[in-house]
Amino acid sequence: MTTVEPTITPLIVPVSLDADDAADFRACAALNRQICDELVGLPDLASTAEQMLPGWQDQTDALHRGFVARIDGQIVGMMTIYIALEDEAHAIEFDLLVPREHWGQGIEDALLAQAEAEARVHDRNVLQTWTLHRPEGAERMLVPRTKWGRIPATPLSDLVESDGYVLEQVERNSEYDLHSDPAPLRAALTDASAFAGPDYRVLEWDMPTPPELRDGFADVLARLSTDAPSGDMDFAEESWDADRVARREARILSSGQAVSVVAVQHVPTGELVAYNELVIAADRTGVTEQYGTLVRKDHRGHRLGTIVKCANLLRWRELMPHSTVVSTFNAEENRPMLSINEAIGFVPVSYAGAWQKMI
Structure with a gap:
């Protein structure tokens, strides 16, 4: 050519x-x-x-x-x-x-x-x-x-x-059929909540985040840049505060998107220690995108990932009944999160390669 x-x-x-x-x-x-x-x-x-x-x-x-x-x-x-x-x-x-x-x-x-x-x-x-x-x-x-x-x-x-x-x-890249039987989600959520115990409670909200939760949400958003598996990709630790949370949400909502957030709060400290976000464009019949899902490193092992994912998927099915699927990306080495996905019905549909070059 x-x-x-x-x-x-x-x-x-x-x-x-x-x-x-x-x-x-x-x-x-x-x-x-x-x-x-x-x-x-x-x-x-x-x-x-x-x-x-x-x-x-x-x-x-x-x-x-x-x-x-x-x-x-x-x-x-x-x-x-x-x-x-x-x-x-x-x-x-x-x-x-x-x-x-x-x-x-x-x-x-x-x-x-x-x-x-x-x-x-x-x-x-x-x-x-x-x-x-x-x-x-x-x-x-x-x-x-x-x-x-x-x-x-x-x-x-x-x-x-x-x-x-x-x-x-x-x-x-995995997809979950939003019109499938919700029974596995409910069962997984019940089991995970019982396992986590009373030290953890679920919080749910539609974006924008309530002002009293912005500082805590900023902290857990910042952890995504450090706690999520990224191999040797050179990602800087992100700096978040309540103002940055508000700016981010203003950008998202100004385009007509809708976002559901489910978080887990550690009751003894009041800190948010896990979260999941589901996002859809102005066309509410389209594909839902999962933005972040994270469990803080110091609170892993309590099935909080299962809780935030299942609770938000169940919530989303009622909020957005015409959306077809949820699409999400997870690192292949993130076996705990992939195991959760597989157990509740996500199936692989594509893959992405992360490439890096030093100059």
């Missing part, structure tokens, strides 16, 4: 999706959905433009950057970049978006070089990206440095591997 040097320009962040300069931003979201569909048949893994825009407009807590690749005026690829702002952050995270019809023309190479250039601009020495994979075998299977899980090689994984990226981790 002929190689043509694309023109690469920054992605404009519009004031609204109806603005005159919003076409590229809408195209970015559409392209992401197209590629998720091409790669694994799951377009809803990608956020809609409505979901994306608030986070790109308010960059108080993290930077978002984008680039558009064109040949003869036609969009042939894009890239989105996320940059954490914590003092100890060393990495940029990016998604390379080149559809099948334009792959192999040099566009992906140009965008990959742009990602590295952007890392240097922001004085970062680590690049991170993720590849999507179908749950099937192939002639060449890739095993991460964690040694947990494996994924079939794809053109994108071949590209980043050849450029010096290391496969650090494999994540499993």
Whole structure:
């Protein structure tokens, strides 16, 4: 296939999706959905433009950057970049978006070089990206440095591997049928609650988080960056407070999304020690996404993960009766959480590879 040097320009962040300069931003979201569909048949893994825009407009807590690749005026690829702002952050995270019809023309190479250039601009020495994979075998299977899980090689994984990226981790994408028999959820919740005992109680709320819970919720959200299994991926410890919780929730809710949170409070201390979030876009008939699920390291072994997941799924079935499935990602080495998922009816539908390169 002929190689043509694309023109690469920054992605404009519009004031609204109806603005005159919003076409590229809408195209970015559409392209992401197209590629998720091409790669694994799951377009809803990608956020809609409505979901994306608030986070790109308010960059108080993290930077978002984008680039558009064109040949003869036609969009042939894009890239989105996320940059954490914590003092100890060393990495940029990016998604390379080149559809099948334009792959192999040099566009992906140009965008990959742009990602590295952007890392240097922001004085970062680590690049991170993720590849999507179908749950099937192939002639060449890739095993991460964690040694947990494996994924079939794809053109994108071949590209980043050849450029010096290391496969650090494999994540499993699982789905739960929201219209299945809820009896296993109820049984698991009853058993786990009895096992946990009276030192733990369940709290439930619809976002926004009640003001009196924001500090505690901030603390458990911060633990996601340190307590969740991440292999050797270089993630900075995130700094959270009540104000950051409020900003995050304002961004989420301004796009019409709805969020249910179930948390576990440790009664003797009053601290929140586990949580689960379920999120759906303005279209309440679509796929539900699980955002965070975490049990603090110092409170593991009490079946709190089962409690927050089962309680929220049962709650969600009543809140959003027309949503079809819940989609979630978990590290393959996170066997305790995967065991919970499998026991209550989640099934694997795709996989993701986490790649990292030091520069």
